[in-house]
Amino acid sequence: MTRRAVVVGTGHYLPERVVENAEFEAMPELDTTDEWIRTRSGIERRHFAAEGETTSDMAAKAAEGALADAGLTADDVDAIVVATSTADLTFPSAATMVQAKLGMTKGFAFDVQAVCAGFVYALSNANALIASGQAERVLVIGAETFSRIMDWTDRTTCVLFGDGAGALLLEAQEMPGTNKDRGILSTDLNSDGRYKDLLYVDGGVSTNSTGHLRMQGNQVFRHAVEKLASTANTALDRAGLSAGDVDWIVPHQANIRIIQGTAKKMGLSMDNVVVTVQDHGNTSAASIPLALSVGKARGQIKEGDLIVTEAIGGGLAWGAVVVRW
Numbered sequence: 001m002t003r004r005a006v007v008v009g010t011g012h013y014l015p016e017r018v019v020e021n022a023e024f025e026a027m028p029e030l031d032t033t034d035e036w037i038r039t040r041s042g043i044e045r046r047h048f049a050a051e052g053e054t055t056s057d058m059a060a061k062a063a064e065g066a067l068a069d070a071g072l073t074a075d076d077v078d079a080i081v082v083a084t085s086t087a088d089l090t091f092p093s094a095a096t097m098v099q100a101k102l103g104m105t106k107g108f109a110f111d112v113q114a115v116c117a118g119f120v121y122a123l124s125n126a127n128a129l130i131a132s133g134q135a136e137r138v139l140v141i142g143a144e145t146f147s148r149i150m151d152w153t154d155r156t157t158c159v160l161f162g163d164g165a166g167a168l169l170l171e172a173q174e175m176p177g178t179n180k181d182r183g184i185l186s187t188d189l190n191s192d193g194r195y196k197d198l199l200y201v202d203g204g205v206s207t208n209s210t211g212h213l214r215m216q217g218n219q220v221f222r223h224a225v226e227k228l229a230s231t232a233n234t235a236l237d238r239a240g241l242s243a244g245d246v247d248w249i250v251p252h253q254a255n256i257r258i259i260q261g262t263a264k265k266m267g268l269s270m271d272n273v274v275v276t277v278q279d280h281g282n283t284s285a286a287s288i289p290l291a292l293s294v295g296k297a298r299g300q301i302k303e304g305d306l307i308v309t310e311a312i313g314g315g316l317a318w319g320a321v322v323v324r325w
Helices: 021-025 034-041 055-070 094-101 115-131 193-198 217-238 256-265 284-298
Strands: 002-013 017-020 045-048 079-083 108-112 137-145 163-175 183-191 199-201 213-215 248-251 306-313 317-324
Touching: 002 055, 002 115, 002 183, 002 284, 017 021, 021 034, 034 256, 045 163, 055 079, 055 094, 055 137, 055 163, 055 284, 079 094, 079 115, 094 108, 094 137, 108 115, 115 137, 115 163, 115 183, 115 284, 115 306, 115 317, 137 284, 163 183, 163 284, 183 217, 193 199, 193 217, 217 256, 217 306, 217 317, 248 256, 248 284, 284 306
Parallel strands: 079 108, 079 137, 248 306
Antiparallel strands: 002 163, 017 045, 137 163, 183 317, 199 213, 306 317
C-alpha cells in the first residue's frame, strides 16, 4: 500500500468588487479598450479586494469553504501551506494568520513564495508532508492581492491581474500504489533565476520600497508554452501516464493564448481544459485552486478524473502536479 495525499475538499473566495474591462477603458492614461484586453488575454473581468481586505482574510475564507466541503473542522488539520507573493506583512507568514483566523491551535503553518507557480510548489510540499507521515491533513491555499502592486499607468500589466483565493484540503489515505490511485501521483518543479528580469516587482524589504509589477510579456509568453507543456509531460511520465490519459488540464489562468498554446502542444482539446481566466484574470498563486474549486462546482471535475495542473511565474519558476480526483 502507498500513502497518498487525496483531495477531500475545495473552496474559494472572490472579493465583492468586480472590475469589468470597461473601467480600464474609461481611464484615458491607459489608452486601452475592452477589445484590446480580451483579444490579447481573454480577460473580461476580475475581482479587487476591498480597502482593508487582506490576503490572509481571503485565504481564511477559502479555507473555510474547503473544510465545509470536506465536512471537517480546523481541529482536524495538521498543517497549513499558503502560496502567496502578497502576504499581509513582511512577517509573520500569512499562513500563521490563517491558522489564527480558523481557530487552529495545533500543528504548523508556513508560506511558499514562487509567484504564479506558488500553488504548484505548495501542493508539492504538502504532498511530501503527507507522504512522509509528518501530517495527516494539510490545507493548501493560494491567495493574492495583486491589485496592491499594480502600476496603474502600465496598460500591459494592470489590466491582467486580479485578487482572490482558493484552497484544497489534502488527506492521507492508503492506496494500492498504482497510477489508478486517487490523490497526488507525481510532481515536477523547476526554476531558472537567469530570467528574473522577465517578470518581477521592482521593490522589496531590503530595498526599502514596495514596488510595482514589471513584465516583458512577449518573452514570458515565449517561455510559457514550451515550459508548461514540458513540465506537464514530465510529471505525467513520472506517473507512468500520458496526455491521452488526462481528463482535465487545470492550468494557471494567466492568458487564454498561453492556455490554448499549451493544450495544443500537449495534443489535447480545449474541451479538456478548465478555463476561468475570463472571469478572474490572473490571480497568480490563487488561480489554480480557484479554477479547481470552480471546476468542481460547475460539475466538470468529478471523482476519479485525472487532472494535470501546471503554472509558470516570476523566477522564472514553473512546475506541474498530476492528481487523480
